[in-house]
Amino acid sequence: MEQKKKSHIAKSKKLWKTIGIILVLIITYSIGSSSATTTLNDEKVTYDDIQSKVLEAEKELEEVTSKLDDKQNEYDKVKKLIDQKEDVEKELTDLKSKKEEHKSEVKSLKTTIKDKKSELKSLEGDILEAKGKxxxxxxxxxxxxxxxxxxxxxxxxxxxxxxxxxxxxxxxxxxxxxxxxxxxxxxxxxxxxxxxxxxxxxxxxxxx
Missing domain, CATH: 2.60.120 (Jelly Rolls)
Structure with a gap:
């Protein structure tokens, strides 16, 4: 009888020990889960909330990247226009320089023509004078x-x-x-x- 009582007590201790271990595990899991959630997000959001925010952030990143690409394209176009402007300005400068050269040539030719006309007039006068003699x-x-x-x-x-x-x-x-x-x-x-x-x-x- 006493032996059965001891056996029953032993079984009860073993059961309570098992239950205690399970409770400790449950409590530990709860505490750990709560701590993980707090660490990830102070607002204590769920995994689905976090996943949603990640997707939202990725979408915003794509939008920012797209805008950046657009700005880069605009920059490239503006840079190309600037380069073209520089080329046109250089070409304009060259044309102005050539114009000045041509003006100088024309002026020189006009002077030469004037001199030749004077020579011709003088020669014509000499011829007329010679004819008259x-x-x-x-x-x-x-x-x-x-x-x-x-x-x-x-x-x-x-x-x-x-x-x-x-x-x-x-x-x-x-x-x-x-x-x-x-x-x-x-x-x-x-x-x-x-x-x-x-x-x-x-x-x-x-x-x-």
Whole structure:
């Protein structure tokens, strides 16, 4: 009887010991779970709440990343425009420089043209003056275009005066001077290739 009582007490102790261990485990789990939740979030949210916040944060990150990409694209476009602006400004500067060079060339050419016109005017004056001066020919034959310029002349002198064309045809045959045989001065056209033959000195005076 006493032995059975001892056996029953032993079994009761063992049961209570097991129950105590289970309670300790439950309490420990509860405390640990509560502490983990507090550590993760002071607001004591659940796992689902945390997961929701993570997803929300990831979404915000994607939006920020997208905006950053947009800003980067805008920056690239602006930078490209700036680079193009610099290229255009450089090209404009080069064109302005070339314009100044051309202006300088044009100015130089205008000066040259002005000088050439002055030279031409001077030469024309010399030619007119030369045309206006009488030409003295000694006795002999003279070729128009080589020895005498072409033009209209008044021949004066005191001898026979003959002019033939380039083919030998007679154009002028007279006696210059006064007296009984002289016929006075003679006006004629001296053309290229004509041959003038004078028996004595002759003066050819250009006339209009």
């Amino acid at each position: 009488p030409i003295n020919l000694i006795a002999g034959e003279w070729i128009v275009g080589e020895d005498v310029p072409t033009g209209r002349y008044e021949a004066s002198g005191s001898s026979n005066f003959v002019v033939r064309d380039e083919y030998g045809g007679l154009k002028v045959n007279t006696i210059l001077g006064g007296g009984t045989v002289g016929r006075g001065n003679y006006v004629f056209f001296a053309e290229d290739g004509d041959v003038i033959k004078a028996a004595a000195q002759v003066t050819l005076t250009p006339v209009e």
